[in-house]
Amino acid sequence: MAIDEAEREQPVDIDPLLEAIEYCYEQGWTDGLPVVPPTPALVERFLAETDRDPDEILVRLDNFRRTATVRQIAVSAAMAGCRPEYLPVVLAAFEAVIDEGWPAAGGWQSTTGGGPLLIVNGPVRTELGFNSRGNVFGPGFRANATVGRAMRLIILNVFDVRPHELDQSTQGNPGKYCLCIAENEEESPWEPLHVELGCSPGDSAVAALHTRGIDFIDNRQTADAHHILNDIGDSIARTGTILRAEKRIGVIIGPEHAQFLAAQGMTKRDVKEYLVENAVRWLGDLRRAGKDGVRPTPSNAPISTGSMHGWAEPSGSPEDAPGWDQRVGVLRSADDVLVVVAGAPNAGVSAVAQPLGFPPHFPGRSVVRPKR
Amino acid sequence: MADTILLERRGVPSAAICTEALQASANAMAAIQGAPGYRYAIVPHPVSSLDAEGLRAHAKLAGPQVLEILRGPGAGAETRGDT
Numbered sequence: 001m002a003i004d005e006a007e008r009e010q011p012v013d014i015d016p017l018l019e020a021i022e023y024c025y026e027q028g029w030t031d032g033l034p035v036v037p038p039t040p041a042l043v044e045r046f047l048a049e050t051d052r053d054p055d056e057i058l059v060r061l062d063n064f065r066r067t068a069t070v071r072q073i074a075v076s077a078a079m080a081g082c083r084p085e086y087l088p089v090v091l092a093a094f095e096a097v098i099d100e101g102w103p104a105a106g107g108w109q110s111t112t113g114g115g116p117l118l119i120v121n122g123p124v125r126t127e128l129g130f131n132s133r134g135n136v137f138g139p140g141f142r143a144n145a146t147v148g149r150a151m152r153l154i155i156l157n158v159f160d161v162r163p164h165e166l167d168q169s170t171q172g173n174p175g176k177y178c179l180c181i182a183e184n185e186e187e188s189p190w191e192p193l194h195v196e197l198g199c200s201p202g203d204s205a206v207a208a209l210h211t212r213g214i215d216f217i218d219n220r221q222t223a224d225a226h227h228i229l230n231d232i233g234d235s236i237a238r239t240g241t242i243l244r245a246e247k248r249i250g251v252i253i254g255p256e257h258a259q260f261l262a263a264q265g266m267t268k269r270d271v272k273e274y275l276v277e278n279a280v281r282w283l284g285d286l287r288r289a290g291k292d293g294v295r296p297t298p299s300n301a302p303i304s305t306g307s308m309h310g311w312a313e314p315s316g317s318p319e320d321a322p323g324w325d326q327r328v329g330v331l332r333s334a335d336d337v338l339v340v341v342a343g344a345p346n347a348g349v350s351a352v353a354q355p356l357g358f359p360p361h362f363p364g365r366s367v368v369r370p371k372r
Numbered sequence: 373m374a375d376t377i378l379l380e381r382r383g384v385p386s387a388a389i390c391t392e393a394l395q396a397s398a399n400a401m402a403a404i405q406g407a408p409g410y411r412y413a414i415v416p417h418p419v420s421s422l423d424a425e426g427l428r429a430h431a432k433l434a435g436p437q438v439l440e441i442l443r444g445p446g447a448g449a450e451t452r453g454d455t
Contacts, residue, residue, distance in 0.1 A: 063374055064404060065404055065405065065406075109397060109401075160404070164396055165396060165397065165400040166397055166400045166401060166404070167397070168394055168396070168397040313423065
C-alpha cells in the first residue's frame with residue numbers, strides 16, 4: 001500500500017514527452033501523425049536486435065545524393081512506433097523497396113503518388129504479430145501499421161522526399177502512410193510467396209510493390225473460378241489505370257476465393273495465366289476513354305522502365321466504330337502477375353494492388369536476417 | 373532536372389524544360405544536386421494531353437528560352453546557380 005500511495009503522490013511527468021513529440025513536429029520529421037521521439041537510448045535498443053553494423057550503408061541513391069544506414073533505418077523504425085525486435089523486418093522491408101528499383105528511377109517523386117506495399121511471409125508473421133487475416137489492410141495491428149509507416153518516415157526523413165517539394169504526387173493515396181500485410185499462408189491452398197520466390201518455408205521474407213491504390217473485388221454471387229477471375233481481371237484492366245501499354249499487377253486473393261479456385265484445380269500459375277488472357281478491355285472501351293492509342297506490346301518485345309510505348313493520341317473513332325469488340329489485353333506474361341492470399345475466409349472479397357507502371361524488378365524482395 | 377545538371381557537370385551544354393506546375397519539385401531537385409537556382413525553360417501546364425498544334429505552341433515558347441540558356445550567360449556548368 002505504501003508504494004501505491006507514493007506512486008499516486010508522484011505521478012509520472014509526461015510533459016517532457018509531449019514536448020519532445022511537438023519538437024519532432026517542429027523539425028518537420030513526421031508524416032502528419034505524432035512520432036515516438038527517437039532518443040539515443042531507444043535507438044540503441046533497436047540496434048541491439050541486429051548483428052549488422054549501425055554504420056553499414058544499405059543503399060546509395062545518387063538521384064537524391066543520399067545514403068541510408070542501418071542506424072537511420074533504426075531511428076525511423078523507432079519513430080514509427082515499432083518495437084525494437086521489428087528492426088530485422090524493417091531492414092528487410094527497406095531492402096525490398098530498394099530492390100524493386102523504383103526509388104532509383106524516380107518512383108518516390110512521381111505525380112502518380114504510390115507508396116510501398118509490403119508483404120511479409122514466414123515464421124516472423126506469428127512471432128511478431130503481423131496480421132494476415134481479417135482487416136489485413138488495417139487497422140489494428142502494431143506490426144503491420146508501424147513497419148509500413150517506417151517506410152514513409154525513411155522516405156521523408158532519410159531521403160528528404162517531401163510533399164510539395166520533391167514529392168510531386170498529384171493526389172497521393174492513403175497507402176502512403178503505411179501499407180503492410182502478411183500472407184495468410186495457413187488458409188492459402190498454394191505455396192506462399194516467399195517460397196515461390198526461392199526461399200525455404202522456414203525463412204521469413206518481405207516483398208515490396210510500389211502501389212498506387214488498392215481496388216476491392218466483391219464477388220459473393222458465384223463459386224465459379226472463371227467468374228471470379230473475370231471479375232478480378234476487370235479491375236486489373238480498369239481504363240483509369242491504363243497509362244502505358246505494359247503493366248504489372250498485384251492480386252491479393254481472399255481465402256474464400258482462393259479455396260474456390262484451388263477446388264476447381266487451378267494452381268497459382270493457372271490463375272496468373274488465366275488473368276493474362278482475360279484481363280482485357282474492348283477496344284471500344286478504350287476509345288470511350290480516349291486511350292485507344294495504348295496498344296499491347298508484342299510479348300517478345302523488350303520492356304524498359306519508363307517506356308513511353310503506347311502513349312499515343314486517341315484515334316477519335318466513335319466507340320462503336322468497327323473493331324470495337326477487339327480484345328485488348330493489359331498484361332503480357334504470367335511473370336507480371338503477383339498472387340498472394342490474405343484476409344479472412346468470411347466473404348468472397350479480393351483486391352488488386354495497382355503498381356506504378358512496369359516495376360523494374362517484380363516484386364522487390366529481401367530475406368529477414370534474424371540476430372544470430 | 374538532375375539529368376541536365378549531371379550532363380553539364382560532364383561538360384555537355386544542357387537545358388531542361390519544365391511546366392509551371394512542376395517548378396517546386398524541379399527547384400528542390402536542383403538544390404539537392406548542388407545547383408540551387410538552376411535555370412530552366414518554363415512552359416504552361418499541361419503538356420501530355422496536348423495535340424500536335426498545342427505542342428507546337430509550347431515549343432515556340434520553350435525554344436527561345438532554351439537557346440538563351442545554351443548561348444547566354446546561363447549556359448555551362450560554370451554558371452549554375454546564376455538565377
